[in-house]
Amino acid sequence: MTLAVPVLLDAENATSDVRHSASAAGGRLTQERRSASGRVCVIGAGPCGLTTVKNLLAAGIDDIVCYEEGPAIGGNWVYEDEPGRSSVYHATHLISSKRLSEFEDFPMPADYPDFPSHRQVRGYFESYARHFNLSPWIALDSRVARATRLPDGKWSVEVDGPDGRRVEAFDYLIICSGHHRDPLIPDYPGTFTGRVLHSHDYKRPEPFKNQRVLVVGGGNSACDIAVDVARGAASSCISLRHGCYILPKLMFGRPTDIMYARLRQYWPFLRDPIARLVVRLAVGPWNKYGLSEPAGSPLTMHPTLNSAILAALRDGSVLARPGIARFDGNLVRFSDGSTEAFDTIVWATGYRFSYPFLDETVLGAGFAQSPPLYLTMMHREISSLFFIGLFQPIGCIWRLADHQARIAALQINGNLHRPADIGARIAKETSSRARRYGTAPRHLIEVDYHDFRRELLRELGPYAA
Ligand SMILES: Cc1cc2nc3c(=O)[nH]c(=O)nc-3n(C[C@H](O)[C@H](O)[C@H](O)COP(=O)(O)OP(=O)(O)OC[C@H]3O[C@@H](n4cnc5c(N)ncnc54)[C@H](O)[C@@H]3O)c2cc1C
Ligand SMILES: NC(=O)c1ccc[n+]([C@@H]2O[C@H](COP(=O)([O-])OP(=O)(O)OC[C@H]3O[C@@H](n4cnc5c(N)ncnc54)[C@H](OP(=O)(O)O)[C@@H]3O)[C@@H](O)[C@H]2O)c1
Numbered sequence: 001m002t003l004a005v006p007v008l009l010d011a012e013n014a015t016s017d018v019r020h021s022a023s024a025a026g027g028r029l030t031q032e033r034r035s036a037s038g039r040v041c042v043i044g045a046g047p048c049g050l051t052t053v054k055n056l057l058a059a060g061i062d063d064i065v066c067y068e069e070g071p072a073i074g075g076n077w078v079y080e081d082e083p084g085r086s087s088v089y090h091a092t093h094l095i096s097s098k099r100l101s102e103f104e105d106f107p108m109p110a111d112y113p114d115f116p117s118h119r120q121v122r123g124y125f126e127s128y129a130r131h132f133n134l135s136p137w138i139a140l141d142s143r144v145a146r147a148t149r150l151p152d153g154k155w156s157v158e159v160d161g162p163d164g165r166r167v168e169a170f171d172y173l174i175i176c177s178g179h180h181r182d183p184l185i186p187d188y189p190g191t192f193t194g195r196v197l198h199s200h201d202y203k204r205p206e207p208f209k210n211q212r213v214l215v216v217g218g219g220n221s222a223c224d225i226a227v228d229v230a231r232g233a234a235s236s237c238i239s240l241r242h243g244c245y246i247l248p249k250l251m252f253g254r255p256t257d258i259m260y261a262r263l264r265q266y267w268p269f270l271r272d273p274i275a276r277l278v279v280r281l282a283v284g285p286w287n288k289y290g291l292s293e294p295a296g297s298p299l300t301m302h303p304t305l306n307s308a309i310l311a312a313l314r315d316g317s318v319l320a321r322p323g324i325a326r327f328d329g330n331l332v333r334f335s336d337g338s339t340e341a342f343d344t345i346v347w348a349t350g351y352r353f354s355y356p357f358l359d360e361t362v363l364g365a366g367f368a369q370s371p372p373l374y375l376t377m378m379h380r381e382i383s384s385l386f387f388i389g390l391f392q393p394i395g396c397i398w399r400l401a402d403h404q405a406r407i408a409a410l411q412i413n414g415n416l417h418r419p420a421d422i423g424a425r426i427a428k429e430t431s432s433r434a435r436r437y438g439t440a441p442r443h444l445i446e447v448d449y450h451d452f453r454r455e456l457l458r459e460l461g462p463y464a465a
Contacts, residue, residue, distance in 0.1 A: 037413045038171030041157050042066035042137075043144045043357070046075020047125055047398045048389030049176035051103065052405040054132045059409035062137075065168065067159055069143035073129055075178055077122040083201035086181040090204045091228045092118040095220055095305040096396035097255030100449070103402055106131060114255050144357045147173055153384060172412055174386045174405075179353035179445070186216075186349055190327035192342075199348040205229045211343040213237070214332060216324065218244040219442075222348035223306035229346075230317040237342075238309070239334070241323030243292035248307040251282055256305055257395055257449075264450050272297045289313040290320030300437055302446055303394055350442055353390065369444075374418075374425045375452075375459060376445060377404045383411070383418055395449025403456035410463055 040061060042052050045068035053066050070085060072078045080087045093115045094101055102108040106128050112120055129135055142161040150156055155170040183198035195211075199221040209232040215222050218240040230236035251259045259278075263271050275298045286293050290313060294301075312318035323335040333339045352368060362382065364372065372380045376391040386408040389401040410416035419425055437443035457464040 037061045037063075039063045039169070040065075040172040040174060040412065041144075041147070041155060041168070041170040042174045042176055043147070044068060044075065044176040044178060045070075045073040045138045045140070046176060046178050046389075047077070048178070048401040048405070049073075049075070049138075050125060050129055050132075050134055051398065051402040052174050052176050052388050052408065053134045053137050054128075055402065055405040055409040056412070057132070057134075057137070059406075059413045059415070061409060061413055064137045065170075066134075066138045067142040067144050067157075067161075068138055068140050071141055073135075073138060073140075074122045074125045076180060077118055077125060079118050079122070081203055083197075083203065086178065086200065088118045089199075089202050089224070089228070090118075091224060094121060094396075095249065095303075097257050099255070100257045100261065101396035101398060103128065104399055105402075115249060144177075146359075147357050147362075148359065149362055149382065149385075155384070172384045172386070174388060174408055175355065175358075175390075176388045176401075177355065177357075179390055179392075180351050182352045182354045183347070184350050184352050184441075185347050188324050188326055190333075192327035192330070192332070192345055194330045194342055195344040197344070197346055199225055199346060200351070202346055202348075205232050208233050208344060210234050212341060213344045213346060214239055214321065214340075214342045215346045215348055217348035217350065218242075218246070218304060219302065219348060219350060220304050220306065221350075222346075223304055223309040225346055225348055226318045227306070227308045227312050230312055234343075235319065236312075236317065237319045237321045237340070238313075239321040239324055239332075240291065241335070243286060243294035244304060245279060245294050245298040245301060246283075246289075246291070246304045246306060246309060247279060247298070248282055248310060249305050250307065251278065256303075260394070261450065272299055275299050283310065292322075296438075299394075299448075302392055302442065353445070370430060371445065372426050372430075374422050374429065375404065375407070375456060376429075376447065377408065378418060378422060380423055380426055386411075391445045391447045391452065392443075393447050393449045393452065400447070400449065400452055400456060403453065403460065406463065407456065407459050410460070415463065416459075416461070 040056055042049050042064060045066050049066055053064060056064050076086055076088055078087055097114050098108050098112050098116055108124050142159050144157055145160050146158040148156045155173045157168050157170055159166055183200040185198055202225050205228045208229045211233050212235045213229045213233045214237045215226040216239045222238055226236050226238040247256055249256055263274060266274060279298050309318060313320055321334055325333045325335050330341050331339045332342055373387060377387050379385045388404050389397055393400060411418060437446045
């Protein structure tokens with residue numbers, strides 16, 4: 001017996017409830033045409049997979065299987081103590097505020113704080129799945145090993161599940177497998193003989209007690225981890241290869257993303273000088289933190305939001321170091337010529353996006369350098385393939401993924417059509433991103449929450465309401 005059979009039987013039983021609850025919560029179903037649209041495979045039941053299943057159901061598409069390789073829904077927000085499986089670390093709290101992170105049709109509980117903990121976030125996704133009755137469509141412990149496009153345009157999907165490997169056929173493939181799971185570890189000259197790990201495998205500070213720890217990177221992982229280990233470590237240093245904007249989570253008593261939303265009320269040419277001024281007033285001179293002056297505007301980089309590291313750099317519990325030049329045993333030589341001994345290096349150097357279950361003929365060479373996707377979701381040639389959540393916002397991913405998923409669902413049920421000039425749109429999107437954020441790998445898929453939301457709503461047209 002295959003797992004797909006019970007999944008689909010459950011789905012049939014649950015369809016009317018889902019339609020009712022989705023309709024009641026979203027109020028968006030009634031005007032839409034329902035159609036027999038074909039069979040849809042969703043890969044991953046993290047926040048983006050969940051909202052995708054919700055939107056498919058809301059669009060009247062219920063021939064869906066969402067495969068999740070883990071034992072639970074929630075993706076990165078299912079904390080696991082064991083390294084290996086992708087999850088947040090124990091101390092994680094949201095950096096985006098509750099108000100700008102919650103799904104627009106499903107608010108977070110009123111008693112949640114501004115920046116909920118990972119436990120609360122996981123609980124929120126579980127309630128979301130319950131509210132929209134998504135579980136019947138999700139097959140847990142089921143890893144998609146391969147997805148192959150057949151000559152007739154259908155997808156053959158090989159799945160490793162509790163009953164072994166099976167192969168299923170689908171008309172559409174929606175990829176929600178996340179892009180914070182394949183660690184990027186840089187290569188520097190020399191050899192470091194101490195312990196080395198990537199932030200992907202960092203869970204708690206206890207194993208670093210009394211150690212000299214160097215955390216590399218200036219992103220949110222690096223800052224969180226440097227502060228976290230500092231509590232018990234002999235020393236906690238953070239190495240940044242250039243100046244970057246580290247902002248407090250609150251500005252004038254309000255979450256920084258909410259203040260950023262207010263800044264958007266100003267003319268575009270005023271936003272940058274105002275942002276620079278506000279950051280200067282809130283943070284002060286960077287050299288007081290031991291950091292270099294950032295080049296460029298705070299609006300052209302993925303934000304690092306961490307009040308604790310700013311305090312820790314000022315009280316000395318975390319020490320700033322420049323970029324790494326080379327290793328020699330347990331010594332690290334920095335770019336300013338200084339050397340220092342460390343027991344552990346934590347590479348908080350980000351992630352690559354990779355799709356090991358897809359072959360290169362689908363993605364095309366160079367996909368990882370510049371994914372040719374319209375609205376970061378629509379493949380240039382293959383209309384039956386969608387990526388949901390493949391972007392890194394100044395802001396939160398989930399709400400935008402909800403809109404992307406709605407576009408995909410409405411294309412699948414025939415209410416929306418792919419633009420005819422998709423190649424030209426991809427080129428425009430890629431060049432406008434490069435103009436704002438540059439071409440460094442870290443900003444390959446960067447979007448501004450507000451601009452991107454507007455673009456997605458424009459694509460939704462009459463279905464945006
Ligand atoms: C420490 C940390 C803190 C973060 N904080 C924030 C934040 O404050 N705000 C924010 O917006 N984002 C944050 N993020 C980013 C985070 O990745 C997203 O919030 C969110 O989890 C992305 O959702 P997703 O569904 O795209 O991916 P994921 O959450 O990664 O879920 C993907 C799912 O797909 C499954 N999967 C993958 N491959 C397969 C396969 N082959 N077969 C079957 N299943 C598969 C995985 O098991 C996983 O459950 C943070 C990330 C980290 C690491
Ligand atoms: N608390 C939270 O909510 C939280 C916590 C962690 C992560 N996140 C989110 O998760 C995502 C991933 O964050 P992340 O911090 O893991 O990755 P990231 O945002 O990609 O940051 C990676 C950092 O590593 C640096 N780096 C990359 N290659 C390097 C190299 N060769 N040498 C030295 N430094 C190098 C980058 O600097 P350059 O700019 O020089 O490339 C950057 O500072 C982000 O969306 C982030 O917002 C959120």
